[in-house]
Amino acid sequence: MDKLKEMIIEKGEIREGNILKVDSFLNHQLDTQFLYEMGEEMYRLFKDQEITKILTIEVSGIAIAIMAALVFKVPVVFAKKTESLNLDKDVYVGKVFSYTKNKEYNIMISKKYLNSNDKLLIIDDFLAEGNAMKGLIDMAKQSNAEVKGIGIAIEKGFQKGGKILREEGYNLKSLAIVDEMKNGSITFREVD
Amino acid sequence: MDKLKEMIIEKGEIREGNILKVDSFLNHQLDTQFLYEMGEEMYRLFKDQEITKILTIEVSGIAIAIMAALVFKVPVVFAKKTESLNLDKDVYVGKVFSYTKNKEYNIMISKKYLNSNDKLLIIDDFLAEGNAMKGLIDMAKQSNAEVKGIGIAIEKGFQKGGKILREEGYNLKSLAIVDEMKNGSITFREVD
Numbered sequence: 001m002d003k004l005k006e007m008i009i010e011k012g013e014i015r016e017g018n019i020l021k022v023d024s025f026l027n028h029q030l031d032t033q034f035l036y037e038m039g040e041e042m043y044r045l046f047k048d049q050e051i052t053k054i055l056t057i058e059v060s061g062i063a064i065a066i067m068a069a070l071v072f073k074v075p076v077v078f079a080k081k082t083e084s085l086n087l088d089k090d091v092y093v094g095k096v097f098s099y100t101k102n103k104e105y106n107i108m109i110s111k112k113y114l115n116s117n118d119k120l121l122i123i124d125d126f127l128a129e130g131n132a133m134k135g136l137i138d139m140a141k142q143s144n145a146e147v148k149g150i151g152i153a154i155e156k157g158f159q160k161g162g163k164i165l166r167e168e169g170y171n172l173k174s175l176a177i178v179d180e181m182k183n184g185s186i187t188f189r190e191v192d
Numbered sequence: 193m194d195k196l197k198e199m200i201i202e203k204g205e206i207r208e209g210n211i212l213k214v215d216s217f218l219n220h221q222l223d224t225q226f227l228y229e230m231g232e233e234m235y236r237l238f239k240d241q242e243i244t245k246i247l248t249i250e251v252s253g254i255a256i257a258i259m260a261a262l263v264f265k266v267p268v269v270f271a272k273k274t275e276s277l278n279l280d281k282d283v284y285v286g287k288v289f290s291y292t293k294n295k296e297y298n299i300m301i302s303k304k305y306l307n308s309n310d311k312l313l314i315i316d317d318f319l320a321e322g323n324a325m326k327g328l329i330d331m332a333k334q335s336n337a338e339v340k341g342i343g344i345a346i347e348k349g350f351q352k353g354g355k356i357l358r359e360e361g362y363n364l365k366s367l368a369i370v371d372e373m374k375n376g377s378i379t380f381r382e383v384d
Contacts, residue, residue, distance in 0.1 A: 029305040030254075030268040032261040058251045062222075063258050063268070069224040070262075076222040076255070113221040 039067030049148035094135030116144035130161025193367040231259030241340035286327030308336035322353025
């Protein structure tokens, strides 16, 4: 998505440790109209998948997920992060390893909101090592829902999450794939 | 907003401690189309206020805030909860007392995304004691932005947040005000 590449070049900030900050339009301030356009692009990419529900994870997946859901005319379910060890039995639990915090935490979804009739599009803002995505897919499997697609705003192509998911056969599409961030300059991979 | 009252009656769950759970459409699963309608209702209530930006707080304010923002055609800024004590100087910091956790935590907004030119509509899903709202208003004051309105989905009228904010002169409007939850039955206040 050309406009996303332009926004990243114009407004993204590269920080130490291969961090790409896009706080001005995606992660802190939200460019509403542009998020809606990303939702439309998600629809273009996945409209033939008979999606019944969009799955994402709090916090920063919610805005783009609900914009896409508005175009798809389906509900969103977002997984909640929790420190609680005593989770009630009516939830699916996924595990996510956080590199920034160097620890594993739980994410959960109520069993009420995910089941074997669901054809899911999983949406998130970033894909790097794919840890959050692994947790989401694991919960989708527990519910016997079908993962029909994975839509990412910004994929870090130099980390292994996207490669692994594609090798596993997931229908993963990213609106922009950053292959390199070096000396303040960003190289994108060509995507359709 | 009649439809919101109906949704609360039909889908809300009353739990011990005056907890009203609306996980099926507002706090875990998101009823996309209905959230958009709530956004339209926020527009009807505040359209004359020349709003330039919608302010909310993670997590559960984000979905309704961005839907309203789509109708208003303005950006959203969401305050982030943080446990960090070493915040950088480029942020406004607000304090929020959490009754459920019985401790105070910080919320923050980058100074880049809030300033004296902003005419704010502050949106949140719930208003009870008004602790989160107090933190948001405090940060708005630090930035010299003007708070033109406060839009709440569900106000708990039996807690004091709404009363205090109205007495302080804020233009507060709630789409539904719950005045009592007793024996599984909910009493609403009449609102226009």
